[in-house]
Amino acid sequence: MASIIGRTISLKTLGPEAGFLDGTPLTIVGVMRKDFDFPMPFGDFWVPISEHSPVRSWPGSGNVIARLRDGVSAAAAADEANVIGEALRPKPTSGPLAQPLPPGIRRFDVEGIKEQAVAASRPALRALAIAVGVVLWIVCANVASLLLARGTARHREIAIRLALGAGRGRVVRQLFSESVVLAAFGGAVGALLAMGGVHLLRELASPHAQGPFQISFGGAMVPRLHEIAADGHILWLAIALSGITALVVGVLPAVTLSGIDHVQSTGMRGGVGRVVLFAAMRGFATRW
Secondary structure, three states, rough: OOOEOOOOOHHHHHOEEEEOOEEEEEEEEEEOOOOOOOOOOOOOOEEOOOOOHHHOOOOOOOOOOOOOOOOHHHEEEEEEEEHHHHHHHOOOOHHHHHHHOOOOOOOOOOHHHHHHHHOOOOOHHHHHHHHHHHHHHHHHHEEEEEEEEHHHHHHHHHEEEEEHHOOOHHHHHHHHHHHHHHHHHHHHHHHHHHHHHHHHHHHOOOOOOHHHHHHHHHHHHHOOOHHHOHHHHHHHHHHHHHHHHHHHHHHHHHHHHHHOOHHHHHHHOHHHHHHHHHHHHHHHHHHH
């Protein structure tokens, strides 16, 4: 029987030409790539199913991978599979298979490969995404507080700008530009850290990794983890998040600081100037 083996099986163990599966000789006709994990990781060998195939005697259910025809829904394919399956399967007179199925339970179901592969890890990934969003909002709030605190020390500078004729919109643009530069720098550093972190996680915690990470995580970590990469979509997402962060942490402090009272902030009032002018006029009149 022809067989294709995976990289996890050593050619030295099976021999260069043949091996055995339950006493059936196997002829090795090919070797899969190291990162091949379809339809599931840790595949050791692939053999065709025939009338005398050893896998036909395995108990339990099995999966069949097929491509849906265009325009056919999963529900329609499941209905047709159940009709064909009921017509082809043996009809024993005794045993568990002779009993009718409970209401609402069918022998065949159709599910997408992607949905089936990520079904176990999807809740954890959603929780992780929510946690990342919460952390992002906390960081935005902290940065906004820092900008407000920094702006408090710049009240006098901003007040002098306003007193010299700078418009409020110009001050807002200046403060917002500083927030944009800060957010862009943070986004660039975050993107670089994300690329390095994804590469490290892919190498250490994937199903194909060696060492303690494989024992700790194995195939239960994230399906097809070795295919995850920080591509252009991630970079555009980082740019978008940086822009949103700049809006969140920059607009409110800029508007707040641009509305300060420049007279109170500088500590100078127009009355002092009038007193000096009155004294000068009085001295001029006395000398006259």
